[in-house]
Amino acid sequence: DGGITQSPKYLFRKEGQNVTLSCEQNLNHDAMYWYRQDPGQGLRLIYYSQIVNDFQKGDIAEGYSVSREKKESFPLTVTSAQKNPTAFYLCASSRSREYNSPLHFGNGTRLTVT
Amino acid sequence: QKEVEQDPGPLSVPEGAIVSLNCTYSNSAFQYFMWYRQYSRKGPELLMYTYSSGNKEDGRFTAQVDKSSKYISLFIRDSQPSDSATYLCAMILNYGGSQGNLIFGKGTKLSVKP
Numbered sequence: 001d002g003g004i005t006q007s008p009k010y011l012f013r014k015e016g017q018n019v020t021l022s023c024e025q026n027l028n029h030d031a032m033y034w035y036r037q038d039p040g041q042g043l044r045l046i047y048y049s050q051i052v053n054d055f056q057k058g059d060i061a062e063g064y065s066v067s068r069e070k071k072e073s074f075p076l077t078v079t080s081a082q083k084n085p086t087a088f089y090l091c092a093s094s095r096s097r098e099y100n101s102p103l104h105f106g107n108g109t110r111l112t113v114t
Numbered sequence: 115q116k117e118v119e120q121d122p123g124p125l126s127v128p129e130g131a132i133v134s135l136n137c138t139y140s141n142s143a144f145q146y147f148m149w150y151r152q153y154s155r156k157g158p159e160l161l162m163y164t165y166s167s168g169n170k171e172d173g174r175f176t177a178q179v180d181k182s183s184k185y186i187s188l189f190i191r192d193s194q195p196s197d198s199a200t201y202l203c204a205m206i207l208n209y210g211g212s213q214g215n216l217i218f219g220k221g222t223k224l225s226v227k228p
Binding site: 004006040041042043045090092102103104105106107108110 | 122148155156157216219221
């Protein structure tokens, strides 16, 4: 079945450590996205990539980094510079770079930093 | 003023009830409208995607868009306990460019009691 795989489902880290969240899709989608979801805040865009080797900052990119070396993979690194990293992280993809393509989401990674 | 407003609920209804979920928006440049359903600890899944004003039906779900009032609705007929989830509206601005123009509501939590 085609879909988006995020791993791991739960992740625990100590403050000051960088951590990388995995996102893989086999939908042959061009565009990929990272969102953060906090209670009462809705979904906020961290980074997005419309094509391999290219990505743009979203609304809350500070303290995060990404890479897009392969079409199917878009890993997110949460650095120690992110002041409040504990959250539910969602990866998504869309079929094309067209701005009206709907998004398809993975099942998320819940990151807890203590 | 927030761009997309959605009542967070929670909304509790008996099984079999008709459910009405709503979002309002302020920017008339929003042209594409989506509803996502998100079960607890899962990623959002696309339910409905509409462009024009009017109704779009898919099984027990009907999406309604009223661009003149800047108001969208999702109706669920014969609601089931399996419909218990958080429902997110999302909208895309009508000018080209990136998917950074996709804006989500904060979600309405629905509980359908047997």
